[in-house]
Amino acid sequence: MTDELVLDVEAIRAQFPILARRVHGDQPLLYLDNAATSQTPQPVLDCLQDYYGRYNANIHRGLHCLADEATAAYEQSRDTVREFVNAESTREIVFTRGTTEAINLVAQSWGRSQLHPGDEILVSHMEHHSNIVPWQLLARELDLKLHVIPVDEQGVLDMQAYRQLLGERTRLVAVSHVSNALGTINPIAEMSTLAHQHDAVMMVDGAQAVPHQRVDVQALGADFYAFSGHKVYGPTGVGVLYGRAALLEDMPPWQGGGEMISTVSFDQGTTFADIPHRFEAGTPAIAEVIALDRALRWITNLHFDLIEDWEKRLLTHATERMQAIEGMRIIGNAPHKAAVISFVIEGAHAQDIGLLIDQFGVAIRTGHHCAQPLLNHYGLEATCRASFAVYNTLEEVDHFVDALERVVTMVRG
Incomplete structure (x- = not known):
């Protein structure tokens, strides 16, 4: 081709x-x-202007024409993201404010509900702070152990050390697909296979990968994969968390508010929406999500x-x-x-x-x-x-x- x-x-x-x-x-x-x-191409700028100039409305809860159009465009973007990363279902696509929020969502929801004192998390030496600090905070609070995968002088992860660090208490491996400081492309598929052999979950920071290469979360074996719109020719203020449905279904809500509920009662408490809406409390970045659709289509067409x-x-x-x-x-x-x-x-x-x-x-x-x-x-x-x-x-x-x-x-x- x-x-x-x-x-x-x-x-x-x-x-x-x-x-x-x-x-x-x-x-x-x-x-x-x-x-x-990254900078933003005219088609994405036009998309933002079109939303605000033609069908600006809140989504999901309205019955009028503008709300229907905005909701349809918002959910169409979810399907575009699903296709972009080759997720199995749109239920596995959660919209966030960016990679940082996506990682914090996993830490605060999956981490708090699944990790216990003495469990181990592996991160690499080349991680962005957003894939270090949330795990440090969680480790301090839950008495977890945080281990670091070293890098060599060329900026390559030490895979032998990684294999040795994996153990029976390893519950999570959190690594970047591409290093923002070095440009190193990490062997995520191999790392995922090794992590899964120890029943560990694979969290991938994909912020620096999605602008440069095709991403297939299923082929990579990623359990969670996060990226930001503004690094892939889209707008700021929007990002994506891909999570395997089986994991998301077992995760409690991270934030409470509108849209993420099924029912609310003072007498009987609150029941929550199904995934992915359970993790999208309040009014989201509607225009930005819709414009992300356009950005992903734009880069894919190249x-x-x-x-x-x-x-x-x-x-x-x-x-x-x-x-x-x-x-x-x-x-x-x-x-x-x-x-x-x-x-x-x-x-x-x-x-x-x-x-x-x-x-x-x-x-x-x-x-x-x-x-x-x-x-x-x-x-x-x-x-x-x-x-x-x-x-x-x-x-x-x-x-x-x-x-x-x-x-x-x-x-x-």
Whole structure:
């Protein structure tokens, strides 16, 4: 199929109004902070405007025309997400505010109801704080044990150590599909198989994976899989939790309110809605959920094989050029890697590089990337991170590296 299809990057770029912006006077915007937030194409922007301009209404509980239209569009998005991640049923798709809320939902609902003192949770050294802190809080409260899967100098998980950490008290393995700080693509299917051999549940943070590769939760063996809309060309404020129906059915509600109930009575108490609505208390981010549908359709139509090939070209070209800069150290050189480059340069502070390169119109990320344990492992407090998307070009890579070389010269005096 890919031999017959071509990824027209210029046509893709034309769908993103923000990419035509000029910053700091007359500098063209070069956006390389996609791991934090991707930009939004015009079809998704149009979808948001269409909702607010034509059928803005609350969902599920109204009988009028607008409510029917909004509800239908909202639930259509659930089916689009189901297809996007290859879930078995729409009952397995829960809408959240983002990956962080999705992970906290699992921790507070599944974790509180299923874990007991002495049970063990495994996380990796490369996790985002949102896949560390909820488990730390739960472990402290329930007297659980938290073990860390180490990474090597290349940024690859130590699978031998992982096998050794798995034991009869392991109840949960929580790992990222793709590291936001390193770009490492983890072997989730293999890890899931090993976890299931010990009757452990597999929780996957997929926030950095869904923009770059096709995701099949059934093939991966994920029991829970979370991602955010704003990292996959959609709006902010919306995310997804996929959970196997058998697990969700045994989980109590996390938040109480409207929509997640079946009946409420002062005399007889409250009974709760079936999954997934049990976990969607109150008025959700209706417009954002509907726009997420459009974003997922948009990226799927580009074909993930073509996306992966193009982003690999960007990554390879950027890596080769950056390695020629004196004092350059790229953090994370896993053989299986998404289009993310974290780096430090001898004699130049990450914050200084970020501020100065911005003057050339180049937007990158600096800091610890919500991955402080990982950076500490490498003896660092901060790195610079350039992260690429399908709309970036090889010319932009060259402009970025040229600007980086100028900044390094300025910093070093």
